[in-house]
Amino acid sequence: MSGPALTSRHIVSFGAAAAVLAAMLAVPAAASADPVEGPAATVVRDDEPCPPPAEFRPGRFEDSTDLDSRYQPLPAGTELTWQVYANDGGQALPRTVVLTATDLVKRIDGVWARVLWQRRLAEGVATESALVFQAQDDDRGVWQVGAYPELLTDGAVTGSPEAWIAGVAGARAGVVVPGDPEEDERPYLRAEAPGIGLLRCGFVVDRSAREVCAPSICYDGVLVVEEFSPLLAPPVRHSYLPGVGMIAAAQVNTDGETQFLTGRRRLSVDDRLAAAEAALGLEQRAYAGSEVYAGTEAMRLLAADEDARAVQRALRDRAQ
Numbered sequence: 001m002s003g004p005a006l007t008s009r010h011i012v013s014f015g016a017a018a019a020v021l022a023a024m025l026a027v028p029a030a031a032s033a034d035p036v037e038g039p040a041a042t043v044v045r046d047d048e049p050c051p052p053p054a055e056f057r058p059g060r061f062e063d064s065t066d067l068d069s070r071y072q073p074l075p076a077g078t079e080l081t082w083q084v085y086a087n088d089g090g091q092a093l094p095r096t097v098v099l100t101a102t103d104l105v106k107r108i109d110g111v112w113a114r115v116l117w118q119r120r121l122a123e124g125v126a127t128e129s130a131l132v133f134q135a136q137d138d139d140r141g142v143w144q145v146g147a148y149p150e151l152l153t154d155g156a157v158t159g160s161p162e163a164w165i166a167g168v169a170g171a172r173a174g175v176v177v178p179g180d181p182e183e184d185e186r187p188y189l190r191a192e193a194p195g196i197g198l199l200r201c202g203f204v205v206d207r208s209a210r211e212v213c214a215p216s217i218c219y220d221g222v223l224v225v226e227e228f229s230p231l232l233a234p235p236v237r238h239s240y241l242p243g244v245g246m247i248a249a250a251q252v253n254t255d256g257e258t259q260f261l262t263g264r265r266r267l268s269v270d271d272r273l274a275a276a277e278a279a280l281g282l283e284q285r286a287y288a289g290s291e292v293y294a295g296t297e298a299m300r301l302l303a304a305d306e307d308a309r310a311v312q313r314a315l316r317d318r319a320q
Helices: 015-025 269-289 306-319
Strands: 078-086 092-108 111-122 125-136 142-153 156-159 172-177 188-193 198-209 222-229 232-241 245-251 257-266
Touching: 078 245, 092 125, 092 257, 092 269, 092 306, 111 142, 111 269, 125 269, 142 269, 172 198, 269 306
Parallel strands: none
Antiparallel strands: 078 092, 078 257, 092 111, 111 125, 125 142, 142 156, 142 172, 172 188, 188 198, 198 222, 222 232, 232 245, 245 257
């Protein structure tokens, strides 16, 4: 296939941070009294537009599907799981969020993006299943270029009210995680889609925060980015541990909730195949039911390693 080139950057080393995460996962979760403890106080921003931190153009995305950012490494075949906790009281709630980096890629607004499959589950049952499209620029900043979420009730799709694609209906891509984060800079765009009333902005609170705490462990050297919207409150603090990724996403109010990272694993070929099939099924329904999705190019499978090639062979066999 034409599109993203394969380079040595596909090889990712998690180093010491992965060992820290392994230690965290070995400790039984016991919610702290204040699960949002750590980041500094929320900064209130004026209701003003937030521009992209750099021009979004294909020439800045040479290896765009290699999500090997220091702050959000997501090689294909990686699955992350977050447990949801209540801010008020710190008790674990019966909700989890699961994100899978699939072997699929999709060209959006001239840039190849990695296809991520995200699920929200309540008591083990999916309430939302979504395609999330992210691309990495040459400075290793991670951009979100679109999303197609489906709401589910008892396994049945009940709607997709917040689908958006960069370059369609005025939607613009924005930066999820800066490649070289700097404090004291003006807020930047994280995502914009006027058709669905979406406007998310972000700013770096601390590029190396200390004492950012999960229920059973605290971290130093954490990047803290706050996402806010002039259209919707409350803001959300995202904490990224270098070499591991997002360890927490906290709504900054006592009535909100916080997601803490509780699992990170490499998937088997069978699991990667199941994720690819689920993503392809979502895309099929998106073409049938979403006007903003209808004009996009179809996903392709990027066979970047032997496991991905095994997924590719299995998909071909099932299509015959």
